[in-house]
Amino acid sequence: xxxxxxxxxxxxxxxxxxxxxxxxxxxxxxxxxxxxxxxxxxxxxxxxxxxxxxxxxxxxxxxxxxxxxxxxxxxxxxxxxxxxxxxxxxxxxxxxxxxxxxxxxxxxxxxxxxxxxxxxxxxxxxxxxxxxxxxxxxxxxxxxxxxxxxxxxxxxxxxxxxxxxxxxxxxxxxxxxxxxxxxxxxxxxxxxxxxxxxxxxxxxxxxxxxxxxxxxxxxxxxxxxxxxxxxxxxxxxxxxxxxxxxxxxxxxxxxxxxxxxxxxxxxxxxxxxxxxxxxxxxxxxxxxxxxxxxxxxxxxxxxxxxxxxxxxxxxxxxxxxxxxxxxxxxxxxxxxxxxxxxxxxxxxxxxxxxxxxxxxxxxxxxxxxxxxxxxxxxx
Amino acid sequence: xxxxxxxxxxxxxxxxxxxxxxxxxxxxxxxxxxxxxxxxxxxxxxxxxxxxxxxxxxxxxxxxxxxxxxxxxxxxxxxxxxxxxxxxxxxxxxxxxxxxxxxxxxxxxxxxxxxxxxxxxxxxxxxxxxxxxxxxxxxxxxxxxxxxxxxxxxxxxxxxxxxxxxxxxxxxxxxxxxxxxxxxxxxxxxxxxxxxxxxxxxxxxxxxxxxxxxxxxxxxxxxxxxxxxxxxxxxxxxxxxxxxxxxxxxxxxxxxxxxxxxxxxxxxxxxxxxxxxxxxxxxxxxxxxxxxxxxxxxxxxxxxxxxxxxxxxxxxxxxxxxxxxxxxxxxxxxxxxxxxxxxxxxxxxxxxxxxxxxxxxxxxxxxxxxxxxxxxxxxxxxxxxxxxxxxxxxxxxxxxxxxxx
Numbered sequence: 001x002x003x004x005x006x007x008x009x010x011x012x013x014x015x016x017x018x019x020x021x022x023x024x025x026x027x028x029x030x031x032x033x034x035x036x037x038x039x040x041x042x043x044x045x046x047x048x049x050x051x052x053x054x055x056x057x058x059x060x061x062x063x064x065x066x067x068x069x070x071x072x073x074x075x076x077x078x079x080x081x082x083x084x085x086x087x088x089x090x091x092x093x094x095x096x097x098x099x100x101x102x103x104x105x106x107x108x109x110x111x112x113x114x115x116x117x118x119x120x121x122x123x124x125x126x127x128x129x130x131x132x133x134x135x136x137x138x139x140x141x142x143x144x145x146x147x148x149x150x151x152x153x154x155x156x157x158x159x160x161x162x163x164x165x166x167x168x169x170x171x172x173x174x175x176x177x178x179x180x181x182x183x184x185x186x187x188x189x190x191x192x193x194x195x196x197x198x199x200x201x202x203x204x205x206x207x208x209x210x211x212x213x214x215x216x217x218x219x220x221x222x223x224x225x226x227x228x229x230x231x232x233x234x235x236x237x238x239x240x241x242x243x244x245x246x247x248x249x250x251x252x253x254x255x256x257x258x259x260x261x262x263x264x265x266x267x268x269x270x271x272x273x274x275x276x277x278x279x280x281x282x283x284x285x286x287x288x289x290x291x292x293x294x295x296x297x298x299x300x301x302x303x304x305x306x307x308x309x310x311x312x313x314x315x316x317x318x319x320x321x322x323x324x325x326x327x328x329x330x331x332x333x334x335x336x337x338x339x340x341x342x343x344x345x346x347x348x349x350x351x352x353x354x355x356x357x358x359x360x361x362x363x364x365x366x367x368x369x370x371x372x373x374x375x376x377x378x379x
Numbered sequence: 380x381x382x383x384x385x386x387x388x389x390x391x392x393x394x395x396x397x398x399x400x401x402x403x404x405x406x407x408x409x410x411x412x413x414x415x416x417x418x419x420x421x422x423x424x425x426x427x428x429x430x431x432x433x434x435x436x437x438x439x440x441x442x443x444x445x446x447x448x449x450x451x452x453x454x455x456x457x458x459x460x461x462x463x464x465x466x467x468x469x470x471x472x473x474x475x476x477x478x479x480x481x482x483x484x485x486x487x488x489x490x491x492x493x494x495x496x497x498x499x500x501x502x503x504x505x506x507x508x509x510x511x512x513x514x515x516x517x518x519x520x521x522x523x524x525x526x527x528x529x530x531x532x533x534x535x536x537x538x539x540x541x542x543x544x545x546x547x548x549x550x551x552x553x554x555x556x557x558x559x560x561x562x563x564x565x566x567x568x569x570x571x572x573x574x575x576x577x578x579x580x581x582x583x584x585x586x587x588x589x590x591x592x593x594x595x596x597x598x599x600x601x602x603x604x605x606x607x608x609x610x611x612x613x614x615x616x617x618x619x620x621x622x623x624x625x626x627x628x629x630x631x632x633x634x635x636x637x638x639x640x641x642x643x644x645x646x647x648x649x650x651x652x653x654x655x656x657x658x659x660x661x662x663x664x665x666x667x668x669x670x671x672x673x674x675x676x677x678x679x680x681x682x683x684x685x686x687x688x689x690x691x692x693x694x695x696x697x698x699x700x701x702x703x704x705x706x707x708x709x710x711x712x713x714x715x716x717x718x719x720x721x722x723x724x725x726x727x728x729x730x731x732x733x734x735x736x737x738x739x740x741x742x743x744x745x746x747x748x749x750x751x752x753x754x755x756x757x758x759x760x761x762x763x764x765x766x767x768x769x770x771x772x773x774x775x776x777x778x779x780x781x782x783x784x
Contacts, residue, residue, distance in 0.1 A: 003695035261780055275782040278773075284782065285775035289712050296691035311651050318684045367677070374680040379656035379670050 003299045009075055016079040019052065024085040026348050032086060033205035039163035040207035041086045043119075050119025055093050058240070059101055063109060064117030069306040070240060074247035074298065081251020084355050086206050088122055090248075091160035094241045096123025099168050099185060103225030103233035108187060112166060124164040124190075125237065126155035126211055133364045135238060136180050136231060140213060142171035148219035149173075151186065151194075154212050161209035162199050164190055169213070174228050183230040186222045193217070204358040205351075239313065242320045242363045243301045249323035249359050250298045253291050253330045256352045260284070260334040280337060287330055294326040314376040321369035324360040331356050382450075390454050397462060400427040407463035425467035429499040434469045435478060442482075443495030472504040472542070473497030475627045477550050477569075480620045484567075484608045493569065505572075506624075507537040507551030507594065508617070514539075515770050517552075518561045518614060522596065524553035524568060526603065531555075531568060533599040539764065543579045543592035546572055550620075551601075556611050567613035570601035586756035587739070621766060622710050628765045629693070629713030653683045655724065658747075659731045678727055682720070689716055709779070715771035718761035725755040 005013060023045055032040050049055055057073050059065025077089060093116065100112045100123075115121030130137050140153025151171055161167065167188045175182025190197060194216035202208045225233045264275030264284060274280055301319035304312035331353040335342040342349045360366070380388075402424055404416035428434045431445060436452050438444020447455060459466060478497055481490050496502040513520040522535025533553060543549070549572055556564030572579070576597040581589035608616050656670060656679050663672045670676040696709050728751045729736045736752050738744030744752075762768040776782040 002698050003691065004698050261782075264782060273783050276784060281776035281780075281782050282769065282772040284780055285772040288775060288780060289716060292709075292712060293685070293688040293692050293716075296695045297688045299695070300691050314651050315687075318687055321684060322688055370677055370680045370684065373684055374656070374676055375669070377651045377653045377656065377680070377683060378668065379653055379659075379665075379676065379679065 003296060003303075005075070009072060012072055013075045013079070015052070016054075016076050017082070019049075020079045020083050020085050023048070024080075024083055024087070026083050026351060029084045029086050029205060029351065038199070039160070040205065041088065043122075043163075046087055046122075047119035049087065050117065054089075055119045056097065056113070056117030057093060058097050059113055059117055063101075063113035065097075065113070066117075070243060070302040071299075071306055073240075073244055074302040077244050077247040078251035078254070081248040081253075081355075082255040084204075084252075084351055088160040088207070090241055090244055091125060091164075092116055092121070092123045094244050095125040095159075095237050096121075096166070096168060098237045098240050099125060099224060099233055100187070102236050103185060103230075104187075107221075108224060112187070115165070121165045122160055122163060123166045123168060124158050124161040124209075125168045125170075126158045126161065127170040127234065127237075128157050129153070129155060133362070133368060134178070135234065136183060137177050138170050138172050138183055139177040140169065140171045142169075142173050142184060142186060142218070144173075145217065148217065148222065149186070151188070151213040151216040151218055154210065156210045157200070158197075158209050158211055160207045161190070161197050161211060162207050164197075166190070167195075167211070168224065169211075170230055170234060180231045182228050183234065184227050185224040185230040185233055186218055187224050188216070188218055188222055202358065204355040206355075206358065238363060239305060239316055242369075243298075243305060243316050245359050245362055246298050246301060246316075246319040246323035249327040249356060250291075250294050252352050252356050252359070253294060253323070253327045256327075256334045256349065257287055257291050257330050259349075260287075260330075260337050263338055274337075283333060283337075287333055290326045290329060294322050297322050311376060314373055317364075317369035317373040317376065320364060321366040321373060324366040324369070327356040328360055386450055386454060389451055390458065393455065393458050396431075397458060400424075401462060401464055405464050421467065424464075425469070425500050428467040429469070432498055433466055434500065435474050435494070435498045436466075438478060438482070438494060438498065442490045443498035467500070469500035470497055470503045470546075471627075472506050472546075472550075473502065476506065476620050476623050477504050479623050480550075480567075480616055481607065483619065484616050486607075488604065489569075489607060502548055503542070503546045505540050505543045505546035505549050506620075507540060507549045509539045510536060511538050511593075515767050517617070518565065520552055520554060520565065522551070522553050523557070524555050524566060524601065526555075529603050531601045531603060531606070533568075533570070533596045533601060535596055537594045537596075538582075538591075540579075540592045540594050541590055541764075543572070543594050544581050544589075548572060549594070550607075552613055552617050555613075559611060562614045564611055565613040565617065566610055567607045567616040568601045569605040569607065570599065574599060576600075584757065585759070586753045588753070588757065624765050625710040625714035625771075628761075629710065629717040653679065655679050655682065655727065658728075662731050662733060662735070675727070675730060678730075682723060682727055686720060689713075689720060692716075711766075711771040711774040711778070714765060715762075715768050715775070718768060721761050722758045725751070725758040729755050 046055065053066035054076055056063065056065035057068050057076065059067065061067050073094065080087065080089060097113065097116050100108055104112065112121060112123065116123060127138070129139060140151070140155060142149040142151050151169065153171065155169070167190050169186045169188050170183055171186060172182055173184040194214040196212040198210045200208050200210055261284060264280055265273060267274045297315070297319045301315040304315045331349065335349050335353065338347065338349060341347050402416065402420040404420045405424055432438065432440060432443055433445050433455065435443065436445035436447045436455055440446035474497060478494055481494060508517060510520050510522060522533065522537065524531040524533045537551065548569060550567065550569050553566055553568055554564050555566040558564070576599040578595040580593050582591045582593055583589050584591065659670055659675065659679060663670045663675060665671055693713060732748055732751065735744060735748050738749055738752060740749060
């Protein structure tokens, strides 16, 4: 597939850029943060996004989805990155939708997926337990009981868990933490007895929570996919979400680079525009190259998933590693080039830097993905 | 006939032609060690390629080229690749730099005179750009050309002239108006190097090679009809040619990571490999398939990862430019990145090889080690030749980012 946008994708990009910059400019995130909004985004606006076909972008038409692919999702996430739109794309439209669409039975699909497509269901996927991402380091357990399972343990950094309508929980049903086999996924109502969801104040002001499962009784119908084979689903969920994060990080990089370039062209010191200084010009040119290279690998990884290419995990890891490093570097340089003003909360750079850091760490930072890239390449 | 049929016919005809004309000894290049090609084979293959203009496949037929469309050109490359051979090489400076510039700026007579001789391999060209006092600041060049009757008389010196000692002609930047602002007094002219007053001295590099020369001119003559473009308007041509040079350098670097066919093809099921990592195995050792030195392993991964991104960017830029524009300012980005990548690769190889990479020649080292070591030294020039990395950054800052002067 071509590494340039098709006409339809281009149109989607235009619509997304217009809609998001109008309805969720960066002041929207600021307002959510400053009013300590309990869920951090507007459910009404999410429903409007649903009407545009975005929340069910990866879902089949029979469940109300728009049946597009990762390439299109990437276009949306890139625009979200540009304004730091705090919407539950990753939790619901990517992770939740993928888990149920790939692993769910017919009943689960028809219960959950139409609600995702219509924007009425927010789904949070609880997988992470340790500060550094390790895909199968899951010790939260689900032990068999009379007619189902008893869930106990803790999850942390669960995106959009506050106010979520459904939880998908990755729990261990056999083996040891770290084993790929022995993980099972469960679809759980957050209101179940024994579940405590505690909001965590995150640096990027996004909806995130710790969840405690204190002997939560769930019935056997809650199981998503095969018992002990949850990693099959989880891998696909990770893969899509990792690539989506790379697209968001690329959007952040582009935005912050353009803002910095504009600053270099308008800020005067020593009686001249600071963009005339070679010390800054060269760094700006260098950043431009980094952003361009990142763009290419992000496009390629998104397309590789759509085309179901073998060995695509190499491209996915390359995209996440690259996009993480580039976003981090562009943010650091942006702050330095803005000087003192860049340190203020009033100027947006800090907000981008904070979100970039969160997205960088999520699902494995660049060293995690470089290591995986090397493994897949056979060294 | 629809387009598909025409192209299919083209392919069939081409296959037959290749079968009849490509010497057997030049096919399946890697496997063919028994039957090593002779001088006659190379000569016959060059003659055959040139007769159809395949040495310059996309140039118009009236100037000796193959006159192939983009689609036909891809078919030619595929078929050549299929039988494991290469198009017979002719002057690189002719095909990649002078030819495109003549097509854009040359007179009809110049195209008719010079392009067919590039195609046929008759004339080897070299590039007279840098001077001892004009490196990165190329426009400050001082080699003078003064009109005298039907000739220009040239005095001065050029340096870093690649392959001048094997070349027949030079395309050269000369100062024709010393009083004009520096960019406005330069002309682009062609002349024969086989004449009195031309002295060519190869320069020994730190790598022990001498592919560069210094060339001295003492009352050397260039015919006025070989002035390309207007008098004193050579800088525009010079810059355009540099774009072609950058594109060529970024595509042709040895680890500069052209997108390999395997990577760019959409559905290849072959497991990805890293040549660099494979070659590091004997030096670093391994455990469970992983290279033993975790830091070098990470550096190799970073190199391979960047190389992948670079290859994809070349591919994307090609797709974006499909509209048919010439290489734009992005060529600076690719030139910059390819040279920096190649230097990085060489430094990595030197770290990997340890003391085995310290050999200069002779016994005690494998040919591969000796080659890499010389390559490491030679690679240092990558970010200097064809415009330093700093100059590329300036070009990007100005032309792409629009930063003020």
